[in-house]
Amino acid sequence: MSYLDLPRVIFDGDFQADVSTVNNDVRNFDIDTFDPGSADRAWNPTGSAAFRLLNCRVRDAPGEREEAGAKEDPVLTAVIAGSVDRVSAKIVDLDPQWQLSSALWGLRVELRADENLILAGDFEPASFRDIWFPPVFGTQRPRPTARFQSVLHNIVWARPGVSRIADRLREASTGGKLSIRLMTFAFNGNVSSPRFTIGSVVGAIGPYRPDEPHTFVTGRRFAPIVDQNGTNSAGVNYFDGVVRSGKQLVVDLANALPILDDKGTVVDQGELRFGVLPDSATDQGATVVEGVGFTALGDPLPYRDPGWLLDTGGIATIAIPPRVDIAARPLALLRANAADHTVVVRETLDGWLVRADKHIHRAESGDTLKTRVHVARFGRPAPRAEVTPLLLGPAKVGPLPPTGTPATAFTAERPERTDADGQTTLRVRCSDPGTPRGYIDGQIYQMVLGIRGVDVDRLRHNPLEPITALVFDDYEIPAGPTWLDDVQPIFKQYANLYPIMSERLIRLDDYEAVREHRAILQFAFSRDIGDPNAMPVTRDLSRAKRRMILNWLALPDLPVGTGRPRPVSKPDTRVAEAVEDDTVDPTDSKGQFARAYLRSAGAIERTEP
Incomplete structure (x- = not known):
């Protein structure tokens, strides 16, 4: 069970990822050589790391509208957003030397209809998976996409009877959790655009069962061939599917097909359909004939229909014909040609x-x-x-x-x-x-x-x-930490990398400013790492150094110290030169x-x- 199972709620809308970009260059972490002009070269130097769900509404609850009275269910007109009584969630990378795992921290997801709460839950912090930078298709340049999958916990439900769909979702889940997937696309990094830092999102919420993974689906894994340069020539990203009762294949294609714009327009790659291959020898790029080289499953995918991605959340259900054995045979996505088909992508080998x-x-x-x-x-x-x-x-x-x-x-x-x-x-x-x-x-x-x-x-x-x-x-936490010897070198780095702190709250490298705002710093540095108010926002400071900072902030006179000499960091002469990539x-x-x-x-x- 996961968001691929029923009952399932599909929604779409916008998201904001107000990421800071001064910290993208690892050299900016060196306080001895930091160039203040580097902020001018960053495309969003005053990013706050805020992550927000914006203008999100439920699109569908597959299989529920047909039930008696379901058309009036408040879930079908619900809006989805973060919490109304806490600060925004945060989105940050693990490290400047690993920027491909941005994580959401402190996100609360709420479904409301006419201001009435239907359900709400905390998004367990998770990093995106299967980020994709699609190739150029002729003159079409699809935007990057990524998938956040996690669970909602600490769930609050409306009382029974308010929403039949919510009641069914609660009955289908156990362990006080729900499975959730957010797929982000069409992020706008153009500072002159009214949608600057805004992108589009499609989401799905479904049941959760104990012992399931939280961040991916244990099912049929479709994987393109990637060459030694990292090039994916399939034109389709990694994706997952599950077989339900041996009768249906349910696949999540939201992050698999290249998307052109914030409306979810998918690149037209011709007629696509799923099939089962006779053996593991048939691989990506092979030409096969229906009935001989593969057995067709269900109908061709309607991915070219207007609004398909937003209406379905990118989730497709494909019928498995009776007596077709897929238990130990590889599944594949195929493209129709005039007289045959091409294997676009298939399950992992074996x-x-x-x-x-x-x-x-x-x-x-x-x-x-x-x-x-x-x-x-x-x-x-x-x-x-x-x-x-x-x-x-x-x-x-x-x-x-x-x-x-x-x-x-x-x-x-x-x-x-x-x-x-x-x-x-x-x-x-x-x-x-x-x-x-x-x-x-x-x-x-x-x-x-x-x-x-x-x-x-x-x-x-x-x-x-x-x-x-x-x-x-x-x-090793010093017995008597001081500003110049222990705290200021850390705060100076954050002041350089995140100028929004100086502009809107406090100059972290200024002793008097820190003294004045001691209470709020004590509050922020003492928060749990999952709290949206936690400092540092980037979650890149060890527990011991956070404890040292709190110890110093607790001292009545906030000792200044003498500023003992620090070892001066030197650039590594073995590193390669940066390579510009104009693609x-x-x-x-x-x-x-x-x-x-x-x-x-x-x-x-x-x-x-």
Whole structure:
């Protein structure tokens, strides 16, 4: 069960992601060499990191309108937004050296009809998955898309009887949670546009069952071939589907098909339909004939119909004909030609899926990271599978210090074989990386998951979605912290990178301003990391340093100190020069980062512990 199951609520509208962009350049973290003019070169230097759902309304509740009285159900006219009694949620990257996992923090989702609450829940913090930068189609340039999947918890419901749809949704879910997916597209980074920092979103809310992953669907995984340069020639992104009762294939194509505008217009790629291939030998790009090379499932996809994406949320249900066996045969998306079909994209080879539910981590020295790993084959749990974590070696992306060193600070344990539900736990021991990046706290480590006896390349992992951790440096809290010696170097960095603080609230690098606003800083630095009011907004400060700041703020005289000499960070002379990429919108820093990373990915070594 997930948002792909029924009952399901589909909605669409806008979102705002007011991201800061001074911190996109890792060199701006060096307070000794920071150039104040770098803010002028950033396309949104005063970004607040706010994330908001705007103008969102329910489009449909599939299968519910036909029921007696359902047309009057308040859910069908409900608006969807964040909480009316808290500050906006925040969207931030893990690190300037890993910008491909932006996470939502502190989001509350509320459905209201005529100001009456139907349901509300807290969005468990999660990073997007399967971000995509589609290729150019002739003269058409689709915009990047990404998918946030998580669960809603701490749910508040309207009283029974107010909404039949809400009542059915509550009955179908367990554990006090709901499954939710947001797909964002058509983000506008043009500072002169009235839609600056605004994009479009389609969403789905459905049931949740215990032991399901929170951030992806355990089902049939469709994966394009990606070459050594990271190029996806399929014209279709990674996507997932589930088989329901052996009679229907339900797939989420919202983040799979290239989208041209904020209205959800999908690039016309001809007639597309699903089919089942006879064996695993038939791969992407192959020409096949219906009845011989594949068996058709259902009707052609109506993705070219006006409003299809917004009306359906990108979710399609395909009938499986009687007596068609898909239990151990690969499914594929095919394009019709004059007399045959072309395989556009297909399931992973041999039907394998191995994914970690929580793939983005912030860790302290001495922590042991834990995440649940799910292994399936052709959509069914794979018991007794042996998962093999593969640590990725140092990566050099543009003018950045290398990541992944020292490898000894990130040690994965060999997981136990998967249980009857195809699940196991991955544990990684983290130790002090020793400030390998100089002016940036901690280090970035990454790994991918393999299966013993299976070539990892056959799993067709998304190269932009490794398990990634920011491991903070070890830090000994001083007994008597002072402004100049301990607090100011940290606050100076945040003042440089996030000028909105100085413009609208407080100059963090000014002692007197900090003294004046001591109370609000104590409040913000003491918040839980999931609280939308938490500081730092970027969640890139270790627990020990936050505790040091709070200790200093609690001292009655806020001691200034003497300003003991600090080691001056020096640029790493081994780094590669930045490579400009004029095929990507210059305001799309993630596209720039992704292409630079993929150019280097072929040289990254994978090491088994």
